[in-house]
Every structure is written in structure tokens, then in C-alpha cells.
Amino acid sequence: MAWREIHITTTAAHVEMLSEQMTQLGAQACTLHDAGNQPIYEPAPNQPAPVWPDIKLVSLFDDEHDCSEVYAYLNHQQAAGSIIDFTSQVLADEDWERRCLDDLQPMRFGKRLWICPSWLTPPDPQAINIILDPGLAFGTGTHPTTALCLEWLDENFIPGQTVIDYGCGSGILALAALKLGASKAIAIDYDDKALQATRENATRNQVESTLETYLPDGYSGEKVDLLIANILAQPLIEMARKLANLLKPGGKILLSGILKEQIGQVNTAYSPWILTQAIVFKEEWCRLVGVRQ
Helix, strand or coil: CCEEEEEEEEEHHHHHHHHHHHHHCCCCEEEEEECCCCCCCCCCCCCCCCCCCEEEEEEEEECCCCCHHHHHHHHHHHHHCCEEEEEEEEECCCCHHHHHCCCCCCEEECCCEEEEECCCCCCCCCCEEEEECCCCCCCCCCCHHHHHHHHHHHHHCCCCCEEEEECCCCCHHHHHHHHCCCCEEEEECCCHHHHHHHHHHHHHCCCHHHEEEECHHHCCCCCEEEEEEECCHHHHHHCHHHHHCCEEEEEEEEEEEEEHHHHHHHHHHHCCCEEEEEEEEECCEEEEEEEEC
């Protein structure tokens, strides 16, 4: 299978917007690289991950994907000054999935939770280590929205709870809950590749016996103690009633993937069922925590 790589040279101020839009336009993966030979260092715990001032955003597309809309968008952004330049190249069949993950390193979230790529040795064997190979599914811990959820789980999760990870991607949040003591985690996603990655990661972490995976229409089971949905604001708004009704009375909901300017709309959509307890910001993103009334 051939792939198309689109290399976009931009700056830190625009990279989040561009990365999100490339994903919306069909990119299978987006990775960031230093465009100016400026080293950055590991952040202190609970601090935002640093990013280079000049960045090369590499987006990966199936070569059969029609990229005409992508190029039109990039030409518009270049004219507007959001990007410096961009190039495109077709790549021969190769393990590009692994290439996109080569730069991942173990990361700590909170005091005790580590996400460690499956091909590396955990730096702290005594910590709670989630061994992860995301494949082409979203969720490595590097994005602020995932970090917001992991940090909350590290600090607040109560062992013995049942959990739904809605839009599970790689399964990273379901796995974190299970390693922190959940009695059962239910991972739901529209993408079969995501569910496959989640099951494989559950096996790597020896929690497969307490994990269930479903397509959205396939789950009609029990209500849970905690629901996590790290997706995007619009689907969160559209599914507000559905997600709220998956919670037990008094159960908690953890929502992320929300830009700062979208938090009011999301909060309003959930207000008939959910009492908001806290909103936390990281860079341009938010995490909302609420309780089912």
C-alpha cells in the first residue's frame, strides 16, 4: 500500500489548528518535527509539553485519498501566513505506522502513571505502567486532551469502579483506568482499527479479561460509574443525552477534546443531566468533569 506524506512548515502558534484540520481532512496520522534545529527538553511534571518555535508538521494520507481539498486548504493558509511552505511526496509501501511512532518516549502523568511505548523499557518498573502501541489509532498521551484525562485519572480514580471510554482510540484511557483498579472497562469506537488496537494493548497489559470493546450501536449494557469521552466538541454536544444516560445516578463524566471557546456550548448541552464540578485548561484545550444528577 502506498502513502502520501504532506510536509508543512509552520510555527507553534498555528500547529494545533493545522494538525486538527489535517485530521478532519483525512490524515491517518500527524507528527511534529523540529524545523529549526532547536532542541527542547523533557517538561517538569504537570507542565505543558514544550514545542519548537518552527515546526514541520508531517501528515500521512492513504495515496488513494483525494487530496484536492487538502491542497486548497493549505494554499489558503499559506496565503494567510499561517504556514511557510508545504511539499508532498508519495512513499513506497513500508511500515509508516512504525515510522510515525519512532519519536515517542515514556511519559509520566501525575504522580504514579506512566505511558510507555511497547518497544521501550519502562523507566520506573514500580510505577503504574501502561504499555502502549497505538497503531493508527488516536491516543499516545502526547496530545493535551489525552494528558488532561490521564492526569485526572491518576489523581481521582476510585478502584472498583466501572468505566466507559467512549471514542477509545488506542484504548489508552480505558487501560489507565484498569491499571488503576477499575473492575471493568468498556471501550467504544466507530473505528474497527481502534477497537483492534485497544484489544491488543489490553493483552499487552494483561487486563484483557476485564475489558470489553464495542461499536457504538453494539453497546446496550449496564450504566457505569465513570464515562470518559475524549473526542471533539461537536460530537460531544450531539451525544450529550446518550452519554449522560450511560451513567449511574451520581456517576461522573470526564469530557475532553474541547477548545477553550467551545466549553460554554458543551457545558450548556450537558446541563439538563450533568452538574459541572470542574473545568481545567491546558494550552488551548479544556477538560470538563461533572456528576450525573
